[in-house]
Amino acid sequence: MTADEKILNSPTGWVAEHIRRYVDTDGRQGHHRWGVTTLLLTTRGRRSGKLRRTALIYGLDDNRYIVVGSNGGSSHHPSWYLNLLANPEARVQVAAEHVIATARTATGDERERLWRMMTDLWPDYGRYLSKTSRQIPVVILQPNTDTGQPPRR
Numbered sequence: 001m002t003a004d005e006k007i008l009n010s011p012t013g014w015v016a017e018h019i020r021r022y023v024d025t026d027g028r029q030g031h032h033r034w035g036v037t038t039l040l041l042t043t044r045g046r047r048s049g050k051l052r053r054t055a056l057i058y059g060l061d062d063n064r065y066i067v068v069g070s071n072g073g074s075s076h077h078p079s080w081y082l083n084l085l086a087n088p089e090a091r092v093q094v095a096a097e098h099v100i101a102t103a104r105t106a107t108g109d110e111r112e113r114l115w116r117m118m119t120d121l122w123p124d125y126g127r128y129l130s131k132t133s134r135q136i137p138v139v140i141l142q143p144n145t146d147t148g149q150p151p152r153r
Helices: 011-022 079-086 106-123 122-131
Strands: 006-008 037-046 052-057 059-061 064-068 091-094 097-105 138-143
Touching: 006 011, 006 091, 011 037, 011 052, 037 064, 037 079, 052 064, 052 079, 059 106, 091 138, 106 122, 106 138
Parallel strands: 006 052
Antiparallel strands: 037 052, 037 091, 059 064, 064 138, 091 097, 097 138
C-alpha cells in the first residue's frame, strides 16, 4: 500500500458519507458514532487489486483492534473480510492515527472471549448471528509497531 494509490470507499451511501467525514476531519467526526468507536479499514481487493475502505465498529484487546465481519447477518462474509483472507495486510485509521496492521481471524476460546466483548459493545451482533447460519468472524488487527503502546480510543 503506497500513499499515492487511489482508495475506493464503500459503495453503500451512508457508509461512504461516514468515511468522507471521518477522513476530512481526521476522525473528529465519525470516530465516536452510535455510542461506540469506529475505525476506517483499507484492504486490497482480492480480485481487483484496488484499495477499498470501509468503516467498522471496533474494540480494543491489549494493543489490538478487534472488528466483526457481521455483514448485518447476511449469509455471506463481507468483502473486506474476504480481502483480508487473501491479503492480511491492512491500513487502519483510528481518529487521526494511521497504522499498518496484520489481520487474522480469532479462533477457539480467544474468539469466544472476543465475541462476548464485541457483543457487549454492540448488542446487535447477537441479532445478526440469529439471522445467519455462518459463523460470524471476529478479526484481530495487530498494528505493525514496536512501540508497545496501546492504540488510542
